[in-house]
Each structure stands twice: as structure tokens, then as C-alpha cells.
Amino acid sequence: MTSRLWGPAPPPRIRGLSTGTSLAVHRAERAGGSWYLHPGATDWALRRYREFLSPPGRRPLYPREAPCSCPGCSFDDVRHARDVLDEILRELPVRARAELLRLLRPLDTTFRRRTLPDPFTHRRHWRTEFWWYRRLADPLEGP
Ligand SMILES: [Zn+2]
Numbered sequence: 819m820t821s822r823l824w825g826p827a828p829p830p831r832i833r834g835l836s837t838g839t840s841l842a843v844h845r846a847e848r849a850g851g852s853w854y855l856h857p858g859a860t861d862w863a864l865r866r867y868r869e870f871l872s873p874p875g876r877r878p879l880y881p882r883e884a885p886c887s888c889p890g891c892s893f894d895d896v897r898h899a900r901d902v903l904d905e906i907l908r909e910l911p912v913r914a915r916a917e918l919l920r921l922l923r924p925l926d927t928t929f930r931r932r933t934l935p936d937p938f939t940h941r942r943h944w945r946t947e948f949w950w951y952r953r954l955a956d957p958l959e960g961p
Contacts, residue, residue, distance in 0.1 A: 832861045834921045842914035846906060853889075854898075854905040862893060863902035864921075870896040871928045879932045880956035900929075900950045929953075 832840040843860045850856070870879065884894040892898040903922060907915055933953035936942075945951045 829857075832864065834864070835917060839910075839914040839917045842910055843906060843918070846909035849909070851909070852905050854902045855909065856889065859902050860906045860918075863899040863906075866893045866896060866899040867903065867925050867929075870899070871925060871932060876932075878934050878954075880954060881933065881950075882956040897945075897948075897950050897955075901945075901948070904948070 829840070829844050831837050832843060835843070844857065847855050847857050847859055870881075873879065881896045882894070884891050884898065886892075903918070907918060907922075910918060929950065930953075936952055936954045939946050939952040942951075
């Protein structure tokens with residue numbers, strides 16, 4: 819396989835996923851069809867999600883808005899990473915989806931445990947249909 823983006827070698831396996839599922843992910847990413855998906859987006863999203871959850875201890879964590887909405891900076895907001903994972907789940911064939919879900923479930927559990935529910939969710943409109951947007955966030959400090 820030769821590709822402009824990856825060179826002659828197939829992309830490396832995504833940490834925590836089988837070779838087959840990693841390939842299914844890359845295939846879905848390359849098929850595009852979503853603003854959230856581009857080659858490497860899932861791997862990036864998983865790294866970002868783990869990184870957000872990595873501080874030891876029990877103090878709450880607060881998602882923070884990204885200062886810029888370009889595809890790179892968007893990952894500063896961990897909720898964007900979760901958006902990407904949600905999007906790739908929709909695109910994957912059944913077995914690959916099940917495997918990614920198994921990887922994601924404990925991360926989601928930790929996210930729920932380390933973040934606080936936002937009591938004012940009903941006053942907001944931005945993507946609040948997704949549970950990961952219904953947690954207390956650290957708003958970007960204004961100028
Ligand atoms: Zn940017």
C-alpha cells in the first residue's frame with residue numbers, strides 16, 4: 819500500500835486496539851465524510867482523552883474550551899476528542915466498533931468520575947445532547 823499521507827507502510831497499530839480494528843479505523847478516517855475524521859484523528863483523540871484523565875489524585879478535572887477551532891487546536895478541548903471517538907464509532911463495522919467501545923468504556927467511567935455535573939446545562943445549547951458536554955467546564959478566560 820502506498821499513500822501520500824503515510825508513505826509505503828501501513829499506519830501503526832493504535833494503542834489498545836487490534837491490528838484489524840486499527841486498519842478499520844484508518845479506513846474509516848480516510849473515507850472522510852465528517853469534519854471530525856481525518857487520518858490519525860482517532861489515535862490523537864485517544865491520546866488526548868487518556869492525557870486529560872491522567873493527573874493522579876481525586877481532584878475534579880474541568881474540560882476547557884479550545885482557544886482556536888482549527889482541526890489541530892480543537893483537541894485542546896478534551897470534549898472534541900470525545901466527539902471524534904463518537905464519530906468514528908458510527909463509521910466502524912460491528913466488530914471493530916465493539917472493540918473500540920470496550921477500550922472506551924473505562925475511560926468514560928473515569929471521565930464521569932473525575933468531572934462534575936453541570937447544573938446549568940439546560941441554559942446552554944452547544945452540543946448538550948452529548949453527555950460529555952453536560953459536565954462542568956473551565957470557560958476560557960476572556961480578554
Ligand atoms: Zn488553531
